[in-house]
Every structure is written in C-alpha cells, then in structure tokens.
Amino acid sequence: MVARRLGYARPGLPASGCPIGRYYAPHNGSIGMRKIYRFAGSTLDSATRELVHGTQRQLLPPRMFECLSWLIEHRDRAVGRDELLAAVWGQVDADANVLVQVIARLRRLIDADGADSAIRTVPRFGYRWVLPTQIDSSEAADAVAPAAPVPPPRANWLYLRWALLLVLALLFAVQQPPRPAPSAQAYSLRALVLPARIDASADHAWLRLGLMALAIERLRTAGQAVVPADNVVALTRGLDLVSGAAAIDANIAEAWPHSGVVQLSAQQREGHWRVQAALLREGAASLHSEASHADVLEAARNATDGLARLLGHIPPTADTATGDGLLQVEAAALAGHSDEAFALLDRVDEAGRQNPEYRYQRAWSTFLAGQLDQAATEFQGLLAQLSAADAPVLRARALNGLANVYYQRGDFAAQRAAADEAIALLQAEDAPVELGRALMGRAVAQVRQNAIDAARRDFQLARVALESGGDRLGMARADLALGVVYKRQGRFGEARALFQGALLNLGALRDVHDELLACVHLLETHLQLLEPADALALEPRLRNLIERAPDSAARSLAQLTRLEVLQANGRLGEVRAGLALLCPVQAAQGCAQHPWRLQLAALRVQLEGNAPVALQELADSLQPASADASARKPGGRDQGRAWLLLLRERLTRDAADAERVLARMQAWADADPAPETPVYATLARAELAAARGNATAARSAFERALATADANQTPSDLLAIAQPYVAWLLAQGNAAEAGVVAGRVAAWARADFAAALVQLRVQAALGRPAAWQAALLQAQALAGERAIPAELSRPPQRAAAAADLPTPSHTPAR
Numbered sequence: 001m002v003a004r005r006l007g008y009a010r011p012g013l014p015a016s017g018c019p020i021g022r023y024y025a026p027h028n029g030s031i032g033m034r035k036i037y038r039f040a041g042s043t044l045d046s047a048t049r050e051l052v053h054g055t056q057r058q059l060l061p062p063r064m065f066e067c068l069s070w071l072i073e074h075r076d077r078a079v080g081r082d083e084l085l086a087a088v089w090g091q092v093d094a095d096a097n098v099l100v101q102v103i104a105r106l107r108r109l110i111d112a113d114g115a116d117s118a119i120r121t122v123p124r125f126g127y128r129w130v131l132p133t134q135i136d137s138s139e140a141a142d143a144v145a146p147a148a149p150v151p152p153p154r155a156n157w158l159y160l161r162w163a164l165l166l167v168l169a170l171l172f173a174v175q176q177p178p179r180p181a182p183s184a185q186a187y188s189l190r191a192l193v194l195p196a197r198i199d200a201s202a203d204h205a206w207l208r209l210g211l212m213a214l215a216i217e218r219l220r221t222a223g224q225a226v227v228p229a230d231n232v233v234a235l236t237r238g239l240d241l242v243s244g245a246a247a248i249d250a251n252i253a254e255a256w257p258h259s260g261v262v263q264l265s266a267q268q269r270e271g272h273w274r275v276q277a278a279l280l281r282e283g284a285a286s287l288h289s290e291a292s293h294a295d296v297l298e299a300a301r302n303a304t305d306g307l308a309r310l311l312g313h314i315p316p317t318a319d320t321a322t323g324d325g326l327l328q329v330e331a332a333a334l335a336g337h338s339d340e341a342f343a344l345l346d347r348v349d350e351a352g353r354q355n356p357e358y359r360y361q362r363a364w365s366t367f368l369a370g371q372l373d374q375a376a377t378e379f380q381g382l383l384a385q386l387s388a389a390d391a392p393v394l395r396a397r398a399l400n401g402l403a404n405v406y407y408q409r410g411d412f413a414a415q416r417a418a419a420d421e422a423i424a425l426l427q428a429e430d431a432p433v434e435l436g437r438a439l440m441g442r443a444v445a446q447v448r449q450n451a452i453d454a455a456r457r458d459f460q461l462a463r464v465a466l467e468s469g470g471d472r473l474g475m476a477r478a479d480l481a482l483g484v485v486y487k488r489q490g491r492f493g494e495a496r497a498l499f500q501g502a503l504l505n506l507g508a509l510r511d512v513h514d515e516l517l518a519c520v521h522l523l524e525t526h527l528q529l530l531e532p533a534d535a536l537a538l539e540p541r542l543r544n545l546i547e548r549a550p551d552s553a554a555r556s557l558a559q560l561t562r563l564e565v566l567q568a569n570g571r572l573g574e575v576r577a578g579l580a581l582l583c584p585v586q587a588a589q590g591c592a593q594h595p596w597r598l599q600l601a602a603l604r605v606q607l608e609g610n611a612p613v614a615l616q617e618l619a620d621s622l623q624p625a626s627a628d629a630s631a632r633k634p635g636g637r638d639q640g641r642a643w644l645l646l647l648r649e650r651l652t653r654d655a656a657d658a659e660r661v662l663a664r665m666q667a668w669a670d671a672d673p674a675p676e677t678p679v680y681a682t683l684a685r686a687e688l689a690a691a692r693g694n695a696t697a698a699r700s701a702f703e704r705a706l707a708t709a710d711a712n713q714t715p716s717d718l719l720a721i722a723q724p725y726v727a728w729l730l731a732q733g734n735a736a737e738a739g740v741v742a743g744r745v746a747a748w749a750r751a752d753f754a755a756a757l758v759q760l761r762v763q764a765a766l767g768r769p770a771a772w773q774a775a776l777l778q779a780q781a782l783a784g785e786r787a788i789p790a791e792l793s794r795p796p797q798r799a800a801a802a803a804d805l806p807t808p809s810h811t812p813a814r
C-alpha cells in the first residue's frame with residue numbers, strides 16, 4: 001500500500017485541485033511584507049536586499065539574497081540542494097556548481113573565515129541555517145512595491161485580449177455605482193479561512209465547511225493567496241472554533257506562522273441571511289465586510305468579495321462559485337463523509353449533472369467507494385468532454401483521479417502516463433497544488449517501477465509546487481514520501497531529517513494516519529542508525545497515535561514498531577506483554593493472520609530463544625504464501641535477519657538442515673533487489689563456513705559482507721556483521737583483528753547495547769582490567785532487562801600483550 005503510505009490516494013481527502021498561487025516563480029521573499037532578519041550582529045533587509053554588519057552595507061545580488069532568505073525562512077530543517085535549485089533558480093536540474101559558489105560567497109560575507117558556522121553543510125543532502133535568528137515583519141508604507149508577476153509563456157494575442165478586456169471593464173465601471181478602490185498594496189500574507197460560524201438550524205450545518213470552501217475559492221479567484229481547504233479541515237479537525245480556539249491558534253502558528261486568519265459568520269433572521277467576512281488580528285476583526293441576502297450563498301459571495309476589495313484585490317465579476325448542491329457535496333467530502341457526498345450527488349437535478357464539476361465529483365466519489373471500473377469509466381467520459389485548451393486544470397484533475405484508479409489496479413505504467421499528461425497541462429497554469437499532486441502521483445508510480453532517482457526528483461519538485469500553493473499538508477506528505485525513498489536507498493541520515501519535518505507538520509495538522517506513518521518511519525530510522533534512546537523518546541507519542549488511529553495495516557505496523565523500540569531499549573517485559581496481546585499463544589492461528597507475521601515471529605524467537613513453537617512460527621513465516629511472486633512477503637533487512645535466526649538454530653543441531661536453509665535463503669536473496677539483501681546472504685555463508693571449520697572461506701565471506709555493509713553505510717548492518725565476526729576472530733585467537741572489527745562499531749557503544757557488548761567482549765579477551773571495567777559499566781547502563789553473559793561479567797584473568805591490539809585511538813580506519 002505504497003500510495004496510502006505516501007498520502008497519494010487517501011479516501012476522504014478529495015483532490016479538489018483548486019488553482020492557488022503561482023507555480024513556480026523563483027523565490028524572492030515575501031512580496032509586500034518587509035522583513036528584517038537579525039543574526040550574530042548582522043541584519044538582512046528584505047526591502048533593500050542589503051546585508052548590514054556594523055557600519056558596512058552589502059547589496060546582495062538576486063540569487064544570493066534569494067538563497068539566503070530561503071535558508072533563513074526554512075531554518076527549522078535541512079534544505080536539500082534540489083529544493084534550493086528549484087526555489088531560487090526555478091529548475092531542479094540547474095547547475096549545482098552555481099549553488100556551491102553562491103553558498104561559498106554567502107559564507108565569506110557572513111563568516112570572516114568562510115566556514116560553515118552559519119550555513120551548515122548536511123552531507124549528501126544540502127544545507128541548513130543554524131544561527132539563532134530574529135525576524136521582524138511589517139507592512140510599512142515605504143516597503144518596496146511588489147514586482148509584477150512574470151506572465152506565463154503564452155502567445156502575444158493574450159496581451160491584446162487582456163488590453164481589450166481592460167477597456168471594456170473601464171467602460172463598464174463608468175456605468176456602475178462607485179465602489180471602494182483597492183489599496184495601493186494588496187495584502188501579501190496567505191489567507192487561512194476557518195470553517196464558518198453558523199447561527200441557524202441544524203439543517204444548515206453543512207454551511208460550516210461549505211461557506212469556507214466558497215470563500216477560499218472566491219478569494220483565490222480575486223488573486224489572494226489562500227490555504228487549501230483540506231489543510232484547514234485537517235488543522236481544525238475535532239476542535240470547536242470557540243472552545244478550541246487556543247489549540248487552533250497554536251496549530252496555525254506552527255503550520256502557517258505568516259498567515260492572516262479569515263473568519264466567516266452567518267446568521268439567519270426572518271428569512272434573510274446576514275454574513276460577515278472578517279480578517280482577524282489577535283482574535284479581533286481588523287477588516288470586515290458584511291452582506292445580507294435571502295440566499296445564503298449570495299450573501300457569502302458578496303461579503304467575501306467585499307473583504308477581497310479591502311485586501312486590495314478586485315473580485316471576479318462572473319460567478320465562479322459552484323451551485324448549492326455541489327457546494328454541499330464538497331462540504332461533505334471535506335468532512336470525510338463520502339457516503340453523504342454520494343447521496344447528495346444523486347439529488348442534483350439533470351441540468352446540474354451536465355456541469356463538468358459535477359461529473360468530476362461523481363467520478364471521485366465513485367473511486368472513494370472502491371468502484372474502480374465505474375470510476376475509470378466516469379473519469380474517461382469527463383476527459384472526452386473536456387478540451388486541454390478550454391479547461392486544462394479540470395482536465396488535469398480528472399487525469400489525477402484516473403491515475404489514482406490505475407494505482408489501485410496496479411497498472412503503474414498507465415498511472416505514470418496519466419500523471420505525465422496532467423503535468424504537461426499544468427506547466428503553464430496557475431495551479432500549483434494540482435501540479436504538486438500530479439508530480440506526487442508520477443513519483444509514486446516511479447517508486448513502484450523502481451525508478452528511484454526519477455521518483456526522488458519528482459517528490460522534490462512536488463514539494464516546491466505544494467509549498468508555492470500553501471499546501472502544508474501536501475508538503476508534509478511529500479517529505480514523508482521522499483523520506484521513504486531515501487530510507488529504501490539506505491540514506492537514513494537524510495530520511496531522518498525529512499521524517500522529523502513531516503512529523504512536525506502532520507502533528508500540527510492533526511492528520512493521524514500520516515502522522516502515525518511518519519512516526520513509524522522515524523522510529524525505524526532511529527533503530528537502523530543505532531539510536532534506540534531517540535526512538536524510545538518518541539514511544540509515548542507513537543502509543544498515543546496507536547490509540548487514536550482506526551484499525552488498519554498502518555496501525556498494525558505501528559504496534560510492531562513499538563515492540564521493536566522497546567526491545568532495542570531492553571524493556572523485555574513490555575515486549576512480552578505486547579506480543580501476547582497481538583499474537584496470543586493459545587489462539588488457534590497465533591500470528592498466522594497478522595500482516596507483520598515474519599517480524600513478530602523473529603521477535604518471539606529472540607525473546608524465547610530456540611523454543612520449538614517460536615521457531616516453527618518463524619520457519620512458516622519464511623515460506624511464500626503462494627506461488628505468485630506478488631504474494632511474497634517484503635524482503636530486505638527483516639527477512640535477511642529472520643533467515644539468519646533460523647540458520648543459527650539449525651547449525652546447533654542439524655548441519656544438513658542448515659545447508660538446506662542456506663540454499664533457500666540464497667534463492668530468496670537472488671530474487672530480492674533490496675541493497676541490504678547481499679549483506680545478510682553473505683553473512684549467512686560466513687557463519688556456515690565458520691561452523692564447518694573452513695577459516696579461509698569464513699574470513700572471505702565475513703570481509704565481503706563487511707565491505708557491502710560499508711558501501712551501504714547503515715550502522716545496524718555493520719553491527720549485525722561485527723557481532724559474529726568478532727566472536728569468531730576471538731575464537732581463532734586473533735584479538736588484534738577482532739579489535740579492528742570492533743572499532744568499526746565503537747562509535748555506537750555509548751548508545752546501543754549490542755555495540756557495547758562487542759567492545760566488552762574484546763576487552764574481556766584482552767584482559768585489560770581498567771578497559772574491561774569501563775566497557776562493562778557502559779553495557780550495564782544500556783542493558784535494561786537484558787542479561788550480560790556471565791563470562792563477560794567476570795574480571796579478566798590476564799593482561800594481553802601490548803602487541804595484541806592497537807591503542808583504540810590509533811585503530812586503523814577501513
């Protein structure tokens with residue numbers, strides 16, 4: 001279920017595809033908002049673009065200013081090189097050397113020695129701004145006026161058309177009553193429209209989200225940057241607008257620190273509706289517009305248009321809003337009530353059913369109901385009705401919907417083709433959120449086709465597009481998806497930063513499903529990096545998310561991950577209790593039907609030793625469920641370690657059976673593409689050769705496994721090899737080489753119990769009392785409920801010769 005994990009095809013979250021913002025002009029700071037960045041005795045002025053230090057003023061060239069301000073604005077996380085290239089140069093495939101030169105010049109300006117104390121290099125990823133920074137913002141009258149937006153590459157006749165329209169508009173204005181003139185400077189912050197407050201009967205409850213959606217679309221069409229509706233729904237889910245105001249304010253400050261909150265309120269009195277649209281500052285209305293009408297939607301449109309004028313925009317003269325029926329459908333879909341949305345669609349009259357927007361909503365609702373064939377037919381019918389010239393954005397939305405259908409069918413080539421067409425349509429359109437979704441869809445297809453580098457690039461482009469459209473929920477899902485890609489490639493350091501950012505945003509946006517996945521992936525990453533204490537610090541949050549999440553594969557995965565975290569920290573009693581709840585021994589099926597049966601069986605073997613029931617469960621879980629390759633369990637690290645557990649048990653009692661286990665493991669490894677699979681297959685051959693007494697073959701296989709793990713740069717894989725290799729070398733009497741191998745994992749001995757045991761084993765063999773004592777204390781501090789082998793707990797009997805092992809500080813690097 002990669003798409004669910006990546007937030008691509010989530011039921012209850014329709015891809016509204018409202019074109020918001022502009023995609024994707026190079027970053028140039030906050031237009032119309034003057035910002036002063038203060039750091040380390042220096043200031044950067046966004047209005048003058050000057051870097052000031054003492055009496056020295058330096059006017060920054062455009063790229064340097066844009067690069068520096070982007071890093072400062074995103075100082076809460078590491079920024080990838082591709083993201084900087086896309087944000088500042090407008091293309092992810094720009095020459096990376098140019099970026100390196102800009103960063104070097106910025107460092108020379110900010111740091112006298114040109115070091116990276118302000119702009120820190122994140123290896124194999126990008127850069128991060130690390131200086132404490134204060135940002136002062138103001139909408140001063142003397143702020144630099146916003147530059148005119150760069151027009152998209154269209155034919156010259158468009159300019160003639162706009163000129164003609166301007167003349168007609170001026171003629172029309174002469175005949176109209178005077179209206180407030182827009183301010184000289186349009187409101188530059190992104191507007192976050194909260195669900196409306198409704199003072200009417202329960203029959204009108206749908207207006208809470210319906211009027212919000214109407215206002216968002218109306219303001220967007222007038223030219224105001226807005227937060228997408230699904231982001232607002234996620235942020236306010238489960239919170240009352242009055243009693244939960246403090247929590248909502250905190251979430252807004254976390255997710256959209258530089259936004260203006262808009263609140264609509266509607267009252268029904270004596271057959272008329274009175275609607276007020278207000279821009280709030282510190283909880284009070286600073287600007288507001290009011291309108292009355294017998295039709296609540298007309299009153300809401302008029303009130304929102306009035307607010308748009310006060311914000312410096314000119315509302316559209318044409319009615320761009322959807323009708324009453326479709327607005328109710330959108331409100332139900334935003335609330336996650338897909339059945340209600342379907343029922344409302346059935347009530348739309350025949351004239352309304354000819355509306356392309358109705359046909360899109362119908363097809364999307366059919367998809368959410370799981371009727372894939374019917375949804376495909378409906379999307380294809382809509383595409384036949386829409387031309388790329390007349391309705392490019394709606395056509396792209398339909399293509400994105402069809403791509404979702406293809407994903408669910410497993411037709412990734414068709415999914416990618418649909419996404420390709422949608423992306424081509426949207427390149428010249430003002431629809432960054434829909435473009436971001438199309439890029440996400442193509443990236444998901446590329447992941448399933450194992451085109452990982454292409455997928456990574458699309459996820460990065462998707463993030464930039466979604467940020468341009470103010471879609472922080474989409475950005476968080478893009479970070480989560482990109483983190484999963486890095487994790488699959490073994491790039492755990494980069495994955496960790498992305499998961500941390502996604503978890504922060506998804507928590508603020510109250511998206512329990514994706515927050516749970518981000519937490520699970522971050523915990524797994526900590527474990528692979530041998531950071532069990534960091535993982536344990538997140539365990540209470542994971543437990544809370546498990547309690548709040550509905551029953552699903554993601555929840556089952558989270559329960560397994562929690563047990564793995566507890567085990568890595570030596571809390572074995574809690575692991576046993578958790579296993580008993582997930583897979584009761586007395587139950588007829590045990591763990592047989594659990595989606596993570598293999599991993600649970602491996603946990604049980606490690607807890608219970610070579611207990612027959614646990615071993616049989618492990619052996620059964622390693623058998624494919626069917627001859628169909630698609631039914632095989634996921635491979636890689638989990639399956640490799642499970643095979644090793646089974647092999648080690650067979651080596652203790654039946655050499656011939658161990659040979660058969662190794663042959664089956666090799667067949668699995670030959671078919672498994674995961675980069676870590678060869679590590680465990682080679683390690684198994686090393687252990688079998690060691691058990692046979694073939695020292696040459698054992699040493700060769702251990703070294704090959706170590707070299708492969710070195711190339712992958714995953715600490716947990718290095719430790720998995722170091723444990724048996726060090727034990728074998730010591731048994732061979734080769735303490736010096738055992739010390740060298742132990743040195744490979746010494747850096748993690750202060751954090752990981754197994755790494756600490758490797759060091760203890762070497763020091764006990766060398767017989768150095770002081771070093772042994774220090775290693776023993778370290779292992780005891782990390783043990784938890786795990787026992788330290790008795791032979792390692794006794795003081796060593798003799799001191800080793802100095803030549804047996806190099807001094808630790810001079811251990812040669814490999």
